[in-house]
Amino acid sequence: MPSSISMPAPPDRVTVVTIARQAGVASSTVSRALNGDTRISAATRARIAAIALELGYKPDALARTLSGGRSGLVGLVLGPVENPFYVAMLQEVVAQAARRGIRLLVLHLGAGAVEDETMEAVLQYRVDGCLVTSAQLSSRIADMCGSHGVPVVMLNRTTRLRASSVSCDNLEGATEITQFLLHEGHRRFALVGTDTSSSTALEREQGFTRALASAGLEAVRFSGGTSSWMGGYVAGEGIAALPPAERPHAVFAVSDIMALGVIDALRQNGLRVPQDVSVVGFDDIAEAARPTYALTTMSQPLVPMVRRGLDMLLARMEDPALPDEVTLLRGTLAVRGSTQARVVA
Amino acid sequence: MPSSISMPAPPDRVTVVTIARQAGVASSTVSRALNGDTRISAATRARIAAIALELGYKPDALARTLSGGRSGLVGLVLGPVENPFYVAMLQEVVAQAARRGIRLLVLHLGAGAVEDETMEAVLQYRVDGCLVTSAQLSSRIADMCGSHGVPVVMLNRTTRLRASSVSCDNLEGATEITQFLLHEGHRRFALVGTDTSSSTALEREQGFTRALASAGLEAVRFSGGTSSWMGGYVAGEGIAALPPAERPHAVFAVSDIMALGVIDALRQNGLRVPQDVSVVGFDDIAEAARPTYALTTMSQPLVPMVRRGLDMLLARMEDPALPDEVTLLRGTLAVRGSTQARVVA
DNA sequence: TTGAAAGCGGTACCAG
DNA sequence: CTGGTACCGCTTTCAA
Numbered sequence: 004m005p006s007s008i009s010m011p012a013p014p015d016r017v018t019v020v021t022i023a024r025q026a027g028v029a030s031s032t033v034s035r036a037l038n039g040d041t042r043i044s045a046a047t048r049a050r051i052a053a054i055a056l057e058l059g060y061k062p063d064a065l066a067r068t069l070s071g072g073r074s075g076l077v078g079l080v081l082g083p084v085e086n087p088f089y090v091a092m093l094q095e096v097v098a099q100a101a102r103r104g105i106r107l108l109v110l111h112l113g114a115g116a117v118e119d120e121t122m123e124a125v126l127q128y129r130v131d132g133c134l135v136t137s138a139q140l141s142s143r144i145a146d147m148c149g150s151h152g153v154p155v156v157m158l159n160r161t162t163r164l165r166a167s168s169v170s171c172d173n174l175e176g177a178t179e180i181t182q183f184l185l186h187e188g189h190r191r192f193a194l195v196g197t198d199t200s201s202s203t204a205l206e207r208e209q210g211f212t213r214a215l216a217s218a219g220l221e222a223v224r225f226s227g228g229t230s231s232w233m234g235g236y237v238a239g240e241g242i243a244a245l246p247p248a249e250r251p252h253a254v255f256a257v258s259d260i261m262a263l264g265v266i267d268a269l270r271q272n273g274l275r276v277p278q279d280v281s282v283v284g285f286d287d288i289a290e291a292a293r294p295t296y297a298l299t300t301m302s303q304p305l306v307p308m309v310r311r312g313l314d315m316l317l318a319r320m321e322d323p324a325l326p327d328e329v330t331l332l333r334g335t336l337a338v339r340g341s342t343q344a345r346v347v348a
Numbered sequence: 349m350p351s352s353i354s355m356p357a358p359p360d361r362v363t364v365v366t367i368a369r370q371a372g373v374a375s376s377t378v379s380r381a382l383n384g385d386t387r388i389s390a391a392t393r394a395r396i397a398a399i400a401l402e403l404g405y406k407p408d409a410l411a412r413t414l415s416g417g418r419s420g421l422v423g424l425v426l427g428p429v430e431n432p433f434y435v436a437m438l439q440e441v442v443a444q445a446a447r448r449g450i451r452l453l454v455l456h457l458g459a460g461a462v463e464d465e466t467m468e469a470v471l472q473y474r475v476d477g478c479l480v481t482s483a484q485l486s487s488r489i490a491d492m493c494g495s496h497g498v499p500v501v502m503l504n505r506t507t508r509l510r511a512s513s514v515s516c517d518n519l520e521g522a523t524e525i526t527q528f529l530l531h532e533g534h535r536r537f538a539l540v541g542t543d544t545s546s547s548t549a550l551e552r553e554q555g556f557t558r559a560l561a562s563a564g565l566e567a568v569r570f571s572g573g574t575s576s577w578m579g580g581y582v583a584g585e586g587i588a589a590l591p592p593a594e595r596p597h598a599v600f601a602v603s604d605i606m607a608l609g610v611i612d613a614l615r616q617n618g619l620r621v622p623q624d625v626s627v628v629g630f631d632d633i634a635e636a637a638r639p640t641y642a643l644t645t646m647s648q649p650l651v652p653m654v655r656r657g658l659d660m661l662l663a664r665m666e667d668p669a670l671p672d673e674v675t676l677l678r679g680t681l682a683v684r685g686s687t688q689a690r691v692v693a
Numbered sequence: 694t695t696g697a698a699a700g701c702g703g704t705a706c707c708a709g
Numbered sequence: 710c711t712g713g714t715a716c717c718g719c720t721t722t723c724a725a
Binding site for chain 3: 361363364365375376378379380383407408410411412413414415416417
């Protein structure tokens with residue numbers, strides 16, 4: 004039966020055999036030549052390369068993997084994208100992975116639990132390694148990867164699990180930004196945190212609280228639930244509802260997205276930022292730089308974090324015996340318009 | 349050499365052969381049994397299933413694919429995530445794909461061009477189909493997929509390419525929201541568009557312009573560059589700079605994210621929304637519902653769109669001969685606080 | 694320097 | 710109903 008007009012026959016796959024026949028050599032020779040094996044004469048190598056190019060040969064990644072090689076696949080477990088920080092992270096991971104010839108297999112995205120079938124994909128597709136950001140139940144992924152010799156690197160998340168990690172020095176960062184607030188003359192503080200206890204949020208709270216304690220101060224704590232705009236907004240309403248005498252000079256939110264919610268809530272309730280209340284966050288998401296927010300925040304070194312994370316992962320894909328490693332990177336303070344020095348009354 | 353303490357030997361892979369030996373049958377029988385082939389006696393099937401379960405057998409997706417089956421992989425090409433709409437889409441795609449047992453291979457993300465190596469991944473990993481959202485150069489992906497018999501479905505993007513698509517009825521939606529504005533008494537309009545000509549933006553502009561034309565009206569056009577908050581902000585500043593006599597009653601932005609930028613710019617310049625100017629968008633991203641914006645917009649039926657898109661893709665993965673198909677879904681008007689009826693002067 | 698052949702883990706065809 | 714076997718595309722000994 005002749006093929007229909009609208010469906011040009013998908014061209015037959017060009018394989019090592021196709022090339023071997025064309026070149027009049029064995030398929031094994033083709034394989035070696037294309038992989039730059041120096042035992043093959045430069046002449047034959049060149050000839051085979053030429054034919055491969057001409058025929059548009061694309062090695063089958065699956066077959067290659069099956070016969071014992073790497074899959075080139077890295078599993079990706081991504082946190083709640085309601086927080087733009089995770090979106091930025093995703094973007095950076097995708098960009099850098101592409102540059103390194105790594106393919107990303109989406110294993111999970113969002114706040115929910117990682118499903119079982121998802122976990123199985125790690126084995127079924129012979130994923131070489133996993134990149135995990137946040138996710139409450141990431142420990143399950145780490146466990147199963149660990150027991151199957153699949154290296155795992157956590158981004159923006161410290162852990163005691165068998166896995167390596169790269170994250171911002173949250174404790175130090177929170178300390179630094181708190182000291183900045185103290186230096187600016189603020190003496191009454193509010194802390195905006197979450198109900199869920201992610202390592203990230205906890206460390207930041209600690210840094211803040213300790214820095215205050217060193218100055219003999221305490222903060223009132225507000226929680227809006229999750230690390231989201233709405234979470235911050237709810238907390239912000241609570242702060243705005245305080246009697247003027249108890250109103251904080253400055254608010255520290257454990258994430259930028261919450262800080263933005265806080266700012267909106269304060270303004271919605273007639274308070275000015277920074278004139279009445281200074282607000283700071285942590286992350287430095289793109290929205291923080293908008294003129295309407297101009298959020299003072301601790302900027303996470305996103306690009307280096309991802310680079311370091313991929314380096315660590317690739318190294319462990321090469322040599323699975325490498326010991327776990329924890330890297331902390333320092334953030335940098337980004338001072339913008341959401342804070343202002345407090346004139347002593 | 350004994351294995352080290354920290355590295356428990358990765359357990360040997362459980363294959364059909366492992367099970368076959370355990371059960372005292374041929375591997376082909378195992379394969380059939382596990383695939384529910386009714387020719388195998390219910391008894392043997394049960395027995396094999398039990399052994400498989402006990403041994404924790406996970407069929408190797410790669411081997412299965414190599415021997416002629418589907419890979420279960422769908423390539424994902426995602427648009428600029430600066431626009432939260434694409435993030436929401438990603439989230440929905442991931443969720444629904446997981447539910448259907450489809451694995452997503454990230455091919456691209458962002459505004460940039462799709463790289464060559466990325467395109468090759470489609471063939472190298474034997475991707476069963478591709479899901480494409482936006483992306484200027486998505487045509488290249490579509491081309492190469494088309495010529496290799498890999499079905500493509502475009503989401504939120506109409507096209508004349510060989511590919512199917514699902515999108516919101518942008519023309520109709522823009523018309524409807526414009527008529528709403530007219531009905532509310534607005535007579536002077538501004539249009540906020542982009543420099544890049546995505547089909548989506550163009551159709552929305554058309555719907556708006558035509559609806560106005562039907563009423564004998566015209567709009568001043570502003571462009572802030574890209575479909576982003578900043579793009580909207582820049583356009584908004586232009587609008588705010590107009591002399592009061594020329595100030596529009598209502599602004600139609602081709603996307604929510606731009607509309608938010610417009611609102612912020614107007615307010616930053618002392619104009620009130622909706623009292624001085626009404627603003628509408630298109631998409632209904634989560635941010636639009638924030639009390640601080642309360643954006644009136646055309647809500648895209650995201651969940652049904654994705655469902656329909658996956659349906660179409662799966663159908664074509666089963667039967668590649670299916671003809672291309674274009675589906676338009678109607679959006680629904682979400683009236684919120686960023687618009688207000690204009691009292692006739 | 695190159696060829697032949699044996700897998701990798703499944704599926705499917707052909708027998709029996 | 711079930712077993713044997715070839716094959717998917719590539720890598721990798723083992724020979725020559």
